[in-house]
Amino acid sequence: MNTERSQVLYNEAVKLMPGGVNSPVRAFKAVGRTPIFIESAKGDRITDADGNEFIDYVCSWGPNILGHGRPEVVEAVKKACEKGLTFGACHEGEPALAKLIQKHFPSMEMLRLVNSGTEAVMSAIRASRGFTGRDKIIKFEGCYHGHSDGLLVKAGSGLMTNSIPSGAGVPQSFTDCTLLAGYNDPSSVESLFEKYGGEIACVIVEPCAANMGVVLPKKGFLEFLREITSKYNSVLIFDEVITGFRLSLGGAQKYYGVIPDMTTLGKIVGGGMPLAAYGGKREIMECVAPLGSVYQAGTLSGNPTAVAAGKATLEILEQNPGIYLALEEKSARLEASMKKAGLNVNRCGSLLTAFFTDKPVENYDGAVSCNVKKYGEYFNYLLENGIYTAPSQFEAMFVSFAHSDEDISKTCQIIESFADRK
Numbered sequence: 001m002n003t004e005r006s007q008v009l010y011n012e013a014v015k016l017m018p019g020g021v022n023s024p025v026r027a028f029k030a031v032g033r034t035p036i037f038i039e040s041a042k043g044d045r046i047t048d049a050d051g052n053e054f055i056d057y058v059c060s061w062g063p064n065i066l067g068h069g070r071p072e073v074v075e076a077v078k079k080a081c082e083k084g085l086t087f088g089a090c091h092e093g094e095p096a097l098a099k100l101i102q103k104h105f106p107s108m109e110m111l112r113l114v115n116s117g118t119e120a121v122m123s124a125i126r127a128s129r130g131f132t133g134r135d136k137i138i139k140f141e142g143c144y145h146g147h148s149d150g151l152l153v154k155a156g157s158g159l160m161t162n163s164i165p166s167g168a169g170v171p172q173s174f175t176d177c178t179l180l181a182g183y184n185d186p187s188s189v190e191s192l193f194e195k196y197g198g199e200i201a202c203v204i205v206e207p208c209a210a211n212m213g214v215v216l217p218k219k220g221f222l223e224f225l226r227e228i229t230s231k232y233n234s235v236l237i238f239d240e241v242i243t244g245f246r247l248s249l250g251g252a253q254k255y256y257g258v259i260p261d262m263t264t265l266g267k268i269v270g271g272g273m274p275l276a277a278y279g280g281k282r283e284i285m286e287c288v289a290p291l292g293s294v295y296q297a298g299t300l301s302g303n304p305t306a307v308a309a310g311k312a313t314l315e316i317l318e319q320n321p322g323i324y325l326a327l328e329e330k331s332a333r334l335e336a337s338m339k340k341a342g343l344n345v346n347r348c349g350s351l352l353t354a355f356f357t358d359k360p361v362e363n364y365d366g367a368v369s370c371n372v373k374k375y376g377e378y379f380n381y382l383l384e385n386g387i388y389t390a391p392s393q394f395e396a397m398f399v400s401f402a403h404s405d406e407d408i409s410k411t412c413q414i415i416e417s418f419a420d421r422k
């Protein structure tokens with residue numbers, strides 16, 4: 001595969017940006033090659049700077065549930081741009097999008113639009129601390145909630161991919177209030193609450209983990225978290241940056257039937273533009289400035305162009321509920337082929353991961369038992385055969401509504417041939 005142009009671009013980029021990238025996982029370090037530079041994308045296909053075309057299962061890490069360049073979304077953004085890119089003032093799109101989000105996430109009685117998942121999570125945690133007057137938080141090993149200081153403790157995703165168990169540059173005092181529990185391990189949560197119960201402001205969890213690869217919640221785990229946080233008057237935060245509008249129109253909380261006190265959203269809610277949201281019980285959100293003293297702000301928060309992309313995307317999803325059935329069918333076909341190829345697969349809706357370990361992957365320890373070198377071989381085999389999947393064992397494969405039946409069949413055939421490769 002000719003990647004000359006990508007190599008030239010990389011050689012330039014690597015002098016200007018750490019690793020030549022604006023986000024670590026894009027550096028392809030985990031799969032032992034230099035990154036390809038993408039030139040364009042349409043539907044389920046991306047084309048790199050050398051003209052190589054791939055069926056895309058990264059989908060920009062989740063936002064492109066409708067595929068790349070969905071005409072109605074592009075049109076909505078173009079129309080918004082003609083009226084001005086950003087005002088730094090209120091505009092009608094904000095309550096319109098907020099209402100649309102709330103319609104599908106009724107637990108978000110009040111919400112705020114921000115610019116990234118990291119910002120949404122950071123703000124939700126601050127609001128839960130302001131509301132409870134408590135400092136400690138519980139997160140789970142292998143879960144990733146963005147790169148705010150207090151959460152960079154054995155996070156999944158980029159950190160785990162680069163095997164940095166906790167990032168440099170984070171003072172120990174910034175993580176002293178962060179307690180780590182085991183995903184799918186209720187007893188680890190119980191012992192933390194027994195020890196610190198009255199000090200714990202919130203528990204934040206990916207309701208289906210997707211940043212150590214896809215790891216599903218065991219039966220009863222989310223219900224357990226709901227009960228124990230209610231018992232101790234701690235805030236339960238579902239980080240639905242990936243699962244929101246992906247597992248269902250109402251996210252994981254609708255899919256699993258467990259309702260958190262707060263929710264963070266990102267990716268799909270912005271339709272491919274930098275927009276995220278956090279929100280929850282009115283009494284918690286009323287602690288946020290200018291109503292309350294929990295401060296959170298943002299120059300571009302809720303800007304009209306990003307709001308236009310998010311609103312157009314959610315409108316298409318709600319007007320076509322059959323999308324979720326179609327995603328389920330496409331994803332089930334991929335899962336079957338991965339299993340036929342002898343791969344150890346976890347799937348939750350349109351999120352999948354092939355784990356290179358013989359152990360069942362039900363938590364962080366299961367994920368880290370993987371042979372990442374073997375995953376690299378799998379990634380490169382697929383790439384050389386026109387399939388672009390996550391360049392890291394500890395990420396998810398994302399399926400979009402734009403993945404055609406023919407391209408799903410082609411992908412299945414390539415995956416099955418992986419087992420027979422010489």
Ligand code: KE4
Nearest residue numbers: 023061116117118144145146157239241242
């Ligand atoms: P952003 O700040 O990257 O918009 O969102 C952070 C975040 C928060 N919560 C969850 C559950 C997330 O998965 C993320 C970000 N996801 C990664 C992919 N696993 C983003 C890709 C990247 O870091 O380049």
